Amino acid sequence: MTTSQAAPTTAPTSAHPSASGASRCVHCTDGLGQPREVRPGSFRERVHRNSQVALAWRIGVFLVGLLCVALGVALAVLPGPLTIPPVLLGLWIWSTEFAWAAQFFATFRRKASEAWAHAKQHPVSSLAITVGGLAAAGIAFWAVGHFELVDKVTTALGG
Numbered sequence: 001m002t003t004s005q006a007a008p009t010t011a012p013t014s015a016h017p018s019a020s021g022a023s024r025c026v027h028c029t030d031g032l033g034q035p036r037e038v039r040p041g042s043f044r045e046r047v048h049r050n051s052q053v054a055l056a057w058r059i060g061v062f063l064v065g066l067l068c069v070a071l072g073v074a075l076a077v078l079p080g081p082l083t084i085p086p087v088l089l090g091l092w093i094w095s096t097e098f099a100w101a102a103q104f105f106a107t108f109r110r111k112a113s114e115a116w117a118h119a120k121q122h123p124v125s126s127l128a129i130t131v132g133g134l135a136a137a138g139i140a141f142w143a144v145g146h147f148e149l150v151d152k153v154t155t156a157l158g159g
Contacts, residue, residue, distance in 0.1 A: 058097055062098075068090030069086070070090075071086040072084065072090065
């Protein structure tokens with residue numbers, strides 16, 4: 001047993017002295033094996049006090065995030081941006097408990113901020129691209145319904 005495993009459940013944080021009262025839960029890792037910081041008295045600290053409850057919580061967070069990501073992937077067969085919001089929601093849910101997901105989510109958040117700043121600098125072209133994309137999605141939905149494309153594809157595939 002190493003010294004980090006023999007430490008009490010929470011120990012003062014030396015890496016982040018400015019984190020007023022933050023502590024590390026030795027039994028709670030960030031998903032990469034490092035102890036995750038927990039604020040004393042927080043919901044996370046209460047959940048992670050009991051290792052069995054903490055494990056059940058992490059499994060639940062993982063499954064809810066997985067459900068959202070799977071929904072986003074399933075929606076990928078539809079035209080339009082419908083696949084993006086559930087995937088981002090699932091990633092955000094994972095990022096509340098897993099550090100590897102928080103790193104991915106931080107990257108997406110930074111890129112979204114950069115895209116928003118670019119859109120504010122170039123409003124005319126951004127508006128044209130957005131309106132054009134929505135018009136193309138509307139035409140695609142109309143064409144699928146008007147020309148009964150789902151029925152034709154089902155028939156062609158032998159369904």
